[in-house]
Amino acid sequence: MLWLERRIVTALAGPDDQRTGGAITEFVDTSFAAMPQHLRLGVVGESLLLGAFVILRYAPKASDADIVAAMASWEHNPIGVIRQYARLLTSLVTFAQQELMPE
Amino acid sequence: MTRTISTEVLIIGSGAGGAVTAARLAEAGRSVIVAEEGPWYDPDAHQPSSLDEFTARYRHQGACAALGSPGIAFAEGRCVGGSTEINMGLYHRLPERFVDLWRTTYSIADFDVATLRHYADEVESVVKVSRLPGAVPASSAVLSRGADELGWRNVEFARVYSYDEGGHGTKQSMSRTMIPRAVAAGAVVQADCTVRSLTSSGRRVTGARATLRHPDGSTEPVAFRADDVFVCGGAIQSPALLQRSGFRHNIGAGLKFHPTVKVAARFDHPYDHEEVPVHRVTEFDPYLTIGGSASRRGHVALALVDSAPGDLDRLLEHWQNVVVYYAAIRSSGSGRVTALPGLRAPLVTYSLRDSDLSRLARGLVHLGEMLLAAGAKELFPSIAGGPIVRCRADLAQWWGALNRAQSNLMTVHLTSTIRMGDDSALTGADSFGRVWDSDNLFVNDASLLPDAPGVNPQAAVMTIAARNADAYLAR
Numbered sequence: 001m002l003w004l005e006r007r008i009v010t011a012l013a014g015p016d017d018q019r020t021g022g023a024i025t026e027f028v029d030t031s032f033a034a035m036p037q038h039l040r041l042g043v044v045g046e047s048l049l050l051g052a053f054v055i056l057r058y059a060p061k062a063s064d065a066d067i068v069a070a071m072a073s074w075e076h077n078p079i080g081v082i083r084q085y086a087r088l089l090t091s092l093v094t095f096a097q098q099e100l101m102p103e
Numbered sequence: 104m105t106r107t108i109s110t111e112v113l114i115i116g117s118g119a120g121g122a123v124t125a126a127r128l129a130e131a132g133r134s135v136i137v138a139e140e141g142p143w144y145d146p147d148a149h150q151p152s153s154l155d156e157f158t159a160r161y162r163h164q165g166a167c168a169a170l171g172s173p174g175i176a177f178a179e180g181r182c183v184g185g186s187t188e189i190n191m192g193l194y195h196r197l198p199e200r201f202v203d204l205w206r207t208t209y210s211i212a213d214f215d216v217a218t219l220r221h222y223a224d225e226v227e228s229v230v231k232v233s234r235l236p237g238a239v240p241a242s243s244a245v246l247s248r249g250a251d252e253l254g255w256r257n258v259e260f261a262r263v264y265s266y267d268e269g270g271h272g273t274k275q276s277m278s279r280t281m282i283p284r285a286v287a288a289g290a291v292v293q294a295d296c297t298v299r300s301l302t303s304s305g306r307r308v309t310g311a312r313a314t315l316r317h318p319d320g321s322t323e324p325v326a327f328r329a330d331d332v333f334v335c336g337g338a339i340q341s342p343a344l345l346q347r348s349g350f351r352h353n354i355g356a357g358l359k360f361h362p363t364v365k366v367a368a369r370f371d372h373p374y375d376h377e378e379v380p381v382h383r384v385t386e387f388d389p390y391l392t393i394g395g396s397a398s399r400r401g402h403v404a405l406a407l408v409d410s411a412p413g414d415l416d417r418l419l420e421h422w423q424n425v426v427v428y429y430a431a432i433r434s435s436g437s438g439r440v441t442a443l444p445g446l447r448a449p450l451v452t453y454s455l456r457d458s459d460l461s462r463l464a465r466g467l468v469h470l471g472e473m474l475l476a477a478g479a480k481e482l483f484p485s486i487a488g489g490p491i492v493r494c495r496a497d498l499a500q501w502w503g504a505l506n507r508a509q510s511n512l513m514t515v516h517l518t519s520t521i522r523m524g525d526d527s528a529l530t531g532a533d534s535f536g537r538v539w540d541s542d543n544l545f546v547n548d549a550s551l552l553p554d555a556p557g558v559n560p561q562a563a564v565m566t567i568a569a570r571n572a573d574a575y576l577a578r
Contacts, residue, residue: 027154034164036448072412075487080508083487084174087409087511092166094408098419099154099401 001029002044004051005089011067012093020100027096028089046085050074105324110136110291113311113329115298115344118185119564120548121335122281123226127572129288136291136327137282138313140336141182143294146278151189151379152397160189169438169453169514175362176513177451179337183294184278186337187561190515191379191397192262192274194232195558196223197566198389205553209524212534213574222569223562229284230275230565231265235381242395242426243380245368249477250393255386262381263561296325301332301348301544308332308348308544331575333536335548335568338517339440342531342550343449345521345538346442352539353531355449358438359519359555362455362512363431364463364486364505365396366470367406368479373423374398380428384473389433389557391466393473396427403427409511410489428474430466431514433557434459440520455507463512464505471498485511516560521550523567535574547571 001009009025010017017024032040050070058066074086111134114121121137129135141160149156157165162181168174180186199216206214239247239259250257263280264272273279286292295316302309310327317323334341342355380395387393396402400419406427407418418425438453471482471492482492487509490500521531523546527539536551538544547568549560556563 027158030158031164031166035166036163037446038443038448038450039166039168075412078508080172080174083508087487088166090408090412091405094404094415095401096154098404098422099399 001025001032002047002051004047004054005032007054007062007067008071008089009093011064012071012090013097014064016097016101023100024093024096027100028092031092042081043085043088046081050082050085105326107326107328108136109328110134111330112136112333113138113327113331114333114335115311116185116335116337116340116548117183117282117292118180118277118335118337118548119187119561120568121333122184122187122277122285123565123568124333124335124547124572125285125290126281126288127569128576129285129290131576135285135289136293136329137285138296138298138311138327139183139292139294140297141180141294143183143278143292144188146184146188146274146276152399152402154401156189163448167448167451169358169451171438171453171455172507173455173510173512175360175453175455177360177517178515179339179517183282183292184276186515187276188278190559190561192264192276193381193559194230194261194263194562197556197563198558200389201554201556205524209522209529209553210526210534211524213570214534218570219566222566226562226565226569230263230280232261233264233266234259234261235272236266236270239381240375240378242374242376242378242398243382245426245474245477245479246380246382246384246393246395246428249473249475250384250386252476253473255384255473256388257382257384257386259382298344299347301344302326303348303541306540306542308541331543331545333545333547335546337548338520338550339449339451341546341548342440342520343442345546346449350538350540350544352527353522353529355440355442355520357519357522358440358451358453358517359434360438360453360514360517361392361431361555361557362434362459362463363429363514364467364484364510364512365406365427365429366467366474366485367403367425367427367483368474369418369425369481369483370478371424371480373421374426376423376426387466387469391462391469392431392557393466393470394429394431396429398425398427406485407483409485409487410483410491428470430463430470432459432462432466433555437519460505460507460510463510464502467501467505468498471501487511516555518549518552518555518560521546522553523551524553536571545571545575
């Protein structure tokens with residue numbers, strides 16, 4: 001996983017990732033590894049570009065709240081692949097979070 | 104040095120098509136090896152639709168999509184038994200209205216209602232098609248109650264389930280039915296075996312190059328030598344393998360599936376989430392079907408997150424009150440599967456037509472009408488920022504909300520990438536699945552269906568696979 005991807009998972013999952021022993025991060029990581037390579041390549045490209053944006057926009061250090069706000073704005077971005085990037089990460093984290101958390 | 108494994112018939116893939124083919128050929132005395140890319144799991148090892156099951160049995164852990172506007176997520180099984188291990192087990196014979204249409208459009212020989220009925224009867228005697236012995240799940244009764252309120256036709260569909268005296272059901276997937284029959288008749292199932300490409304000499308396929316994964320994690324290249332080869336990897340993997348092996352005539356074009364939009368319905372009391380709904384609203388058949396989905400906590404959250412991201416935590420406090428339903432359409436659009444040089448997974452694209460979007464919007468509104476009539480209090484569509492509906496008047500907002508930018512669509516029934524029929528201008532294989540340009544290479548899976556049939560295609564795939572296997576044996 002790249003820096004931005006890990007930061008997004010941490011920000012969206014909050015303390016749940018620690019509670020599950022990092023299982024949410026692991027699920028997202030293995031999902032990326034299992035993705036078709038051409039799709040993963042596209043996601044990597046977006047992570048690099050959007051990661052650079054986050055670093056510049058929220059310098060010196062992006063907080064979890066900054067990341068969550070950025071994701072919320074990307075979900076309504078006019079560019080389709082950015083919307084899909086946000087949806088993909090939100091879906092993976094949400095599914096893992098709800099499936100892995102004890103009742 | 105590469106190990107060579109010889110057999111009379113090599114079958115690549117062990118899903119609905121491959122397993123039926125293996126059972127019939129092995130029982131007829133043929134020497135059969137089934138090469139399955141995925142592992143061989145105990146069918147009870149994972150809870151249905153759980154994260155564990157996604158990780159273990161789904162190709163790409165379920166994270167795959169047909170690119171287009173919009174992209175459409177899809178899922179395939181990747182284990183012994185293929186997608187029959189991960190689907191809901193709903194069973195629908197091929198609607199008879201398609202038999203004549205497909206036969207005449209694609210010049211399919213010996214393709215008539217009586218023939219298919221004969222093979223469907225045979226298949227059903229093995230997979231134990233039945234209805235729930237007791238009361239249907241409450242989430243299923245929602246569909247019948249809502250449809251009845253509106254005067255719409257609805258039915259309880261059968262499933263490939265076997266029930267014990269206590270009413271406990273066991274899904275009769277391929278790993279429980281056709282695969283054991285094939286093995287009992289002498290077939291060898293080679294799990295964890297990825298076929299890279301087919302080998303050929305002139306018009307004859309001579310076998311395949313593959314990689315075996317051993318339990319210790321090591322890999323071994325192997326070469327299969329076979330008199331005849333059946334490719335049964337499903338509508339995505341089969342055309343990709345054929346393209347990688349140099350077969351391209353009408354291979355990979357014409358992908359069809361049922362684009363599907365979902366709604367999370369919140370009720371004022373909890374529902375049992377163990378069983379999936381078995382009712383379907385058939386009022387708009389065959390172009391639009393309404394039914395119920397898996398509704399584990401994770402699925403409920405996914406269905407809510409598009410339209411209620413800020414309210415997710417509150418809604419999930421009572422997630423048992425929420426059930427996920429869907430509207431699926433027969434699409435006039437189509438897609439393509441393209442093998443990419445050097446990459447294992449093919450590129451999948453789909454062109455959704457404006458008329459498809461209109462039909463999906465209509466389906467979404469009908470689904471909302473039905474759920475409100477059944478007593479739902481709030482409806483959350485799988486549309487980013489989509490309007491939450493609380494009464495019938497709110498439904499009008501959904502007509503414009505379901506657009507290419509905001510809709511979140513998915514599908515599971517993938518077909519038609521190597522159509523069958525004797526009109527070679529339109530098809531990739533003859534009337535019994537033999538690939539054009541080869542004398543001994545056959546396809547026998549969902550790729551052969553000329554179109555998506557508007558229902559779960561497993562029964563059609565199994566029926567046609569049995570018919571084609573018998574045609575092969577009679578050659």
